[in-house]
Amino acid sequence: MSAASTVEPRTEERALAPIAWRWPVMYAVFTVVALLVFLRVRDGATTYRVARAGDFLEIPDLILPSLATNVVLVLVMAAATAAATLAAVRRAPIGWWVPAAFGIAFVLAFLTWVGAGRSTVIPLTTLLAGALALSVPLVFGALSGVVCERSGIINIAIEGQLLSGAFLAAVVGSLTASAYLGMMAAPVAGALVGVLLAFFAVRYWVDQIIVGVVLNVLVLGLTGFLFSTVLTENAELLNTRQSMPDLPIPLLASIPVLGPVLFRQSLLVYLMYAVVIVLQIFLFRSRWGLRTRAVGEHPKAADTVGIKVGRTRVVNTILGGAIAGLGGAFFTVGSGLAFGTDMSAGQGYIALAAMILGRWNPKGAVAAALLFGFSKSLVNMLSGIGAGISSDLLLMLPYAVTILAVAGFVGRVRPPAAENQPYIK
CATH class of the missing domain: 1.10.3470.10 (ABC transporter involved in vitamin B12 uptake, BtuC)
Structure with missing residues (x-):
């Protein structure tokens, strides 16, 4: 019997990486928050101003029904959460459009909730x-x-x-x-x-x-x-x-x-x-x-x-x-x-x-x-618009975003390997 015939075929199985649930869980939590908070809006509409005085093209204010708008935005967040979950199960990278769509929908839902039933206008262009x-x-x-x-x-x-x-x-x-x-x-x-x-x-x-x-x-x-x-x-x-x-x-x-x-x-x-x-x-x-x-x-x-x-x-x-x-x-x-x-x-x-x-x-x-x-x-x-939110909460918002971003959003990162290490020949 030849030596080649005595060698059994070998199969190599590639170990699968563990499923990263961080992003799907985070999206799900924010979606639940939006569902419980932003759908409880006042009766009425929210007015967005997308143009400023002196703009070349004058665009009229957008008057949107608050509840219907937030229902659509929460559905967008749910769809982004589902897409992130599917990508995690498949161990595929999440496209840039998923966090972009989720973030925009969440912010717009929050602004719609703030401006619902108020006479104030949300100056979108000024905000950006x-x-x-x-x-x-x-x-x-x-x-x-x-x-x-x-x-x-x-x-x-x-x-x-x-x-x-x-x-x-x-x-x-x-x-x-x-x-x-x-x-x-x-x-x-x-x-x-x-x-x-x-x-x-x-x-x-x-x-x-x-x-x-x-x-x-x-x-x-x-x-x-x-x-x-x-x-x-x-x-x-x-x-x-x-x-x-x-x-x-x-x-x-x-x-x-x-x-x-x-x-x-x-x-x-x-x-x-x-x-x-x-x-x-x-x-x-x-x-x-x-x-x-x-x-x-x-x-x-x-x-x-x-x-x-x-x-x-x-x-x-x-x-x-x-x-x-x-x-x-x-x-x-x-x-x-x-x-x-x-x-x-x-x-x-x-x-x-x-x-x-x-x-x-x-x-x-x-x-x-x-x-x-x-x-x-x-x-x-x-x-500026008198949103009725505690001033202390408003002051801590940028720093809370900083902590959440670094602690949760960034995940595991690797800095340059030789930073803070003096080079001695």
């Missing part, structure tokens, strides 16, 4: 435009974290970089009577904080988290001291309001609803668009991006092929600081406000949460920052 504007510092801060952490440096100092950028933008803008020059000065302040972070983290191997927290406290104390002394005593010279005007893009700004939201913004917002696109392309489609990711994942291997690990980390940390500093300009010249103590108000830490939720990817970080910005804009809108 406010969400984008409030997301600007979060987007810049999250992108700063992506650039730094992809090279192995944890940038806890985003809060201080935002605040220093706001401070220098206000001072330079006041001295030159130009909001644009103030905006150009903001990245310099953020880069200086980045220099300090790189100096201690790369040169002396100090724990990056500790250095970042210390820098945040340092910037907060320094700007607070200068505000209470120099700026307060010379407010007319050093701390006046300088505003950046809106620059509507012809034709695009005339698109109903989305036109005023996306294309009737200031130069700072357009720069945000450009930075997002450039970073997304360069981080994954360029030599610089490949080297940055190599240093953040395996610095020893990067060093063996000739990549300067220390220099790459220093350059990326300074670049990340400049990006965050540019976002800080939103608080002063970007919003037409003078500088005030602790203007950033913890936005740097929310930007870090957006970066984690976005899985260290520029477009993911932008989507997460927009989510947080929308929650803040929603709070402002609900306060």
Whole structure:
């Protein structure tokens, strides 16, 4: 008998991955909440305003029957839950349209419930435009974290970089009577904080988290001291309001609803668009991006092929600081406000949460920052229309969204392997 005939055929069974029930369960919980709460609406209708005064195309207000509208929206949420469950059972990825449809339906159901039977109008376009504007510092801060952490440096100092950028933008803008020059000065302040972070983290191997927290406290104390002394005593010279005007893009700004939201913004917002696109392309489609990711994942291997690990980390940390500093300009010249103590108000830490939720990817970080910005804009809108919801609940909403997003939505994520690890040859 030949040796080949003695070998029994072997069959290989591929082990199936466990079913991930996180998303279906989460969708089901929110669907039940919507079913129990949002279908108990007042008699009447909800009015949505989708146009603003001066728009090229005047769209009349949408008056929708509250109960029927929410019934349809809850059915959409149930369908999205079923789609997520089916995808989980099949162990297939959930398409982007499922969370998008579910999120839009849930928010619209909530707004319909709030406005049911009221004489107030839900300003939908204003709500979206406010969400984008409030997301600007979060987007810049999250992108700063992506650039730094992809090279192995944890940038806890985003809060201080935002605040220093706001401070220098206000001072330079006041001295030159130009909001644009103030905006150009903001990245310099953020880069200086980045220099300090790189100096201690790369040169002396100090724990990056500790250095970042210390820098945040340092910037907060320094700007607070200068505000209470120099700026307060010379407010007319050093701390006046300088505003950046809106620059509507012809034709695009005339698109109903989305036109005023996306294309009737200031130069700072357009720069945000450009930075997002450039970073997304360069981080994954360029030599610089490949080297940055190599240093953040395996610095020893990067060093063996000739990549300067220390220099790459220093350059990326300074670049990340400049990006965050540019976002800080939103608080002063970007919003037409003078500088005030602790203007950033913890936005740097929310930007870090957006970066984690976005899985260290520029477009993911932008989507997460927009989510947080929308929650803040929603709070402002609900306060403005007198929704009858407790003010304490409204104030905690953006932070509750942050906790839920990081703890539940993001799931298990893997940061760059070499972050917060000093490279020693």
